[in-house]
Amino acid sequence: ARSYNITLLPGDGIGPEVVAVAKDEKLMGGSALDATGVPLPDETLSAAKDCDAVLLGAIGGYKWDNNEKHLKPETGLLQLRAGLGVFANLRPAAVLPQLVDASTLKKEVAEGVDIMVVRELTGGIYFGKPRGFGTNDKGEDTGFNTEVYSASEIDRIARVAFEVARKRRGKLCSVDKANVLEASMLWRRRVTALASEFPDIELSHMYVDNAAMQLVRNPKQFDTIVTNNIFGDILSDEASMITGSIGMLPSASVGESGPGLFEPIHGSAPDIAGQDKANPLATILSAAMLLRYGLGEENAAKRIELAVTETLNQGFRTGDIYSPGTTLVGCKQMGDEVLKTV
């Protein structure tokens, strides 16, 4: 058996609980701010760059909400994504048969939903320059950001998305706002051009406002979605809520090479932190994605995923996915039950 070097970043709020299997932990987020004055210490970034994969819990909390930008936990996360060059963020949103009732959508609409959102993660309006605060010609304060994509940034994320679609049901929907934004027009043009390299994939295009509607109207129409950083932020959260159990959903962020970043899609939930109430399954499933996409250990990934399914079949539920007739457990016990069945 090979041994790997994994950097664990428990983060803030319920983060430390959900990654309590921790080994080689480094500080990041609000906890790093409190201890070192910056949200992503150099030491954390170099450890992350030097290891095989990074597992992150969650970051942020009320305490740091009004901090200036460079002192926000979120800024540390963006620096980490950029520092690792993980431009492709894979966010599955699948409705598990055991949890179909957890969705607010009607059973016949939610049942069988299985979407993968491929979100561009290191470009667009999150990182575009110029950005900042200014004064306009009337002497008024302004705030501004730049949405910008280059051809190669679009090509590389589109390529990942085509490949992902190929391993799934062969359908790719590219989401943009090409009827208004130049950045989206280039996006659509490049994605369309790449399609000839993937003749087996059925490519479609959809405007972002329509996509936000279609996810509610008929989420089953989607297989793989590819979109920019900000639209991906919005749509992947919407898609995840359609499953009814965001406490269950993992994510993987990968680059051309180097360690990937794996994290649950839920936030740090400061309101329930430290109460043993959080659902650790999203983090456990992120560890499975880490094995699959980060280390190429498909079998190990499958074993973890099966253990999660088995634990759900045994009826164990944390509060967020509890329904009458199942067994309510805390964060720690849920983790233990999965470990037992692995």
Add this chain to the structure above:
Amino acid sequence: ARSYNITLLPGDGIGPEVVAVAKDEKLMGGSALDATGVPLPDETLSAAKDCDAVLLGAIGGYKWDNNEKHLKPETGLLQLRAGLGVFANLRPAAVLPQLVDASTLKKEVAEGVDIMVVRELTGGIYFGKPRGFGTNDKGEDTGFNTEVYSASEIDRIARVAFEVARKRRGKLCSVDKANVLEASMLWRRRVTALASEFPDIELSHMYVDNAAMQLVRNPKQFDTIVTNNIFGDILSDEASMITGSIGMLPSASVGESGPGLFEPIHGSAPDIAGQDKANPLATILSAAMLLRYGLGEENAAKRIELAVTETLNQGFRTGDIYSPGTTLVGCKQMGDEVLKTV
């Protein structure tokens, strides 16, 4: 009785059908492109500016989808919004008791939803400069847009939203991405500062990704939402789909003074155009908003809204909202039935 001068812009696709009560029509959108070579002829803009209110059907269609930007129907719509200075777009999303089954959300989640999205309509990334296509330092093609807001642009839309919330249930949720974007940080700062002028309104803030989730999880938590142009585009469409009947939803766009622009939120639906299948109720309800917000004729607005409710109570339904046990009618008959009961 006073008489008003209303400009009717039937537009494209099902647009002409849904505004078939037409009087003083002007060309805009794809139909204007075909006839005059531009999506918003000068004559249309001056007629619109000189009248009391503008009622628009819908614009766009496959035919013009690959046109260059300045030759897109959508560009005509953006020019019209800017030309009229209608910076505040009011988009109600209410679930009617008669249509609760049309929602894909569970009855207990959808029932009683009554949201008003106040979307900033003439600023942000839709209009920000610089924008266009360029080349980066690696010689690659780029596409870029600028998200920018000034203090006064934020203040005036926030003021409208606080006033709207005051006439509703007194709750205002401002949606932004202030954990990442400077434009959103200024937005949040200005909205927060204005709150002291509206001590009777309960103001909250939410990140846009969370808002996209919360609309699915528990839409009843929202009363009035205020947000920027692009987030408003996405969230208002998502909210409208939650009602299950976007063929029912009107919108009003108003400025400081001058004529307002009133339009259904649905698109031009080229796939069903000319088949007498479209639902005219969104346009009829837009006419009611025109009476209320455009002309201050509250009683006339109420009469139209009551006639729509009454027509639904009588069981008439177009295809998009049909359910067994009701009476399926076409676009024209639905309009006639409402007229009969006004």
